[in-house]
Every structure is written in C-alpha cells, then in structure tokens.
Amino acid sequence: NAGVTQTPKxxxxxxxxxxxxxxxQDMNHEYMSWxxxxxxxxxxxxxxxxxxxxxxxxxxxNGYNVSRxxxxxxxxxxxxxxxxxxxxYFCASSSVGMGEQFFGPGTRLTVL
Amino acid sequence: AQTVTQSxxxxxxxxxxxxxxxxxxxxxxSDYYLFWYKQPPSRQMxxxxxxxxxxxxxxxxxxxSVNFQKAAKSFSLKISDSQLGDAAMYFCAYRDFGNEKxxxxxxxxLTIIP
Numbered sequence: 565n566a567g568v569t570q571t572p573k574x575x576x577x578x579x580x581x582x583x584x585x586x587x588x589q590d591m592n593h594e595y596m597s598w599x600x601x602x603x604x605x606x607x608x609x610x611x612x613x614x615x616x617x618x619x620x621x622x623x624x625x626n627g628y629n630v631s632r633x634x635x636x637x638x639x640x641x642x643x644x645x646x647x648x649x650x651x652x653y654f655c656a657s658s659s660v661g662m663g664e665q666f667f668g669p670g671t672r673l674t675v676l
Numbered sequence: 677a678q679t680v681t682q683s684x685x686x687x688x689x690x691x692x693x694x695x696x697x698x699x700x701x702x703x704x705x706s707d708y709y710l711f712w713y714k715q716p717p718s719r720q721m722x723x724x725x726x727x728x729x730x731x732x733x734x735x736x737x738x739x740x741s742v743n744f745q746k747a748a749k750s751f752s753l754k755i756s757d758s759q760l761g762d763a764a765m766y767f768c769a770y771r772d773f774g775n776e777k778x779x780x781x782x783x784x785x786l787t788i789i790p
C-alpha cells in the first residue's frame with residue numbers, strides 16, 4: 565500500500581516552460597487536492613477534486629490546471645511556469661467525511 | 677472565510693520538558709474539525725492529532741494532547757516529555773464538517789534543546 569505518491573521529487577524549470585506534477589493514490593479516496601507551501605505562509609489550496617470528472621478551484625488557482633480522469637490520479641499542470649510558482653507542492657487525498665487527509669512527500673519546484 | 681492563526685513562529689523547549697503551541701481560528705460554523713500536523717525536515721506532513729468540534733473531551737495521542745476551547749476558538753497543542761524527534765514545523769489546520777478543504781496556519785517551528 566503506497567498511499568499518496570508524487571513525482572518528481574525535485575524539478576527545475578525555466579520561465580515559460582510547462583510541466584505536469586503527478587499525484588496518485590491507492591486508497592480509493594474520493595477527495596484529492598493540491599497545496600503549495602511557501603515560507604511563512606503555510607499550505608494554501610490550489611485545486612481540489614471530489615471525484616473523477618469533478619474539479620474546482622481553491623485559494624490560489626491562477627497558473628495551474630488540473631483534471632481527474634480516474635479515482636487514482638490527479639495531475640497538476642503548469643502551462644507557462646513563472647518564478648512566482650517556485651514552491652513546494654503537496655498532493656493530498658481523503659475519504660470524504662472521514663476527517664484525515666493523507667499527504668504525499670511533496671515536490672520542490674524551482675522556476676528560474 | 678475561515679482563518680487559522682499561529683502567533684508563535686518559533687518555539688524551543690528542553691528535552692523531556694513540556695511545551696504548548698498556540699492556535700486560534702475564526703469560523704461561523706458550529707461543526708468542524710481541527711488538526712495538528714507535524715512536518716519534520718523530511719518534508720512529509722504527518723497528522724499528530726485531530727479534534728471534532730462536537731466533542732467536549734480534549735483529544736489525546738500518547739505524549740500529545742490538545743486544549744480545545746470552542747467558545748474562545750482556541751486549539752493549543754501540548755507536547756509532554758519532549759524528545760529530539762519532536763523537532764519539526766507544526767501546523768494547525770481547520771476543516772468544515774461538510775467540506776474537505778483544509779485551511780492551514782502559518783506554522784510554528786519547534787526546536788528541542790538536548
């Protein structure tokens with residue numbers, strides 16, 4: 565049982581490049597979400613999904629796209645990376661109504 | 677919108693002593709969850725303890741306990757018999773009862789002094 569997995573662990577991009585951060589969970593959780601963590605600001609919600617085919621915006625969605633074609637996967641896309649997107653990104657999942665969210669190990673992204 | 681405030685950016689405690697981390701929150705809801713997450717240098721987010729707002733009894737997990745004051749909207753974490761492995765960032769988080777979205781505080785960095 566791998567829990568929540570994220571790839572890659574580290575990534576360096578140049579301004580304007582695009583990339584996809586991968587997230588997968590094997591716990592059959594309905595809810596999945598993406599957060600970014602910046603120094604002194606805690607974790608902020610980017611996008612979330614309550615099931616396959618359903619996504620919605622969180623607190624800081626600009627510059628990011630998501631889709632949820634399967635229960636297991638919830639990729640986060642950066643279409644045109646900007647230095648302001650330098651951050652640590654966490655994916656999380658939970659079974660709706662059960663309270664606890666399980667987090668992946670995070671991806672450290674640097675945009676030059 | 678709900679907000680979570682952690683007013684102590686950094687705390688330190690002697691090994692084997694007790695330390696309390698503070699958290700306040702703002703909400704108009706009556707049913708919600710509160711959490712404390714630990715983030716060690718490995719970066720992994722680890723759930724330490726959770727509290728359901730409808731429960732009057734404070735949650736306890738081994739050396740970790742909370743002081744939940746619903747009327748004051750306060751949710752502090754007490755760590756007893758502090759150990760070197762407790763050194764980490766600690767985040768307080770809030771979630772509405774009917775909503776999975778978490779709102780985090782800005783964190784408290786806890787240092788354990790040997």
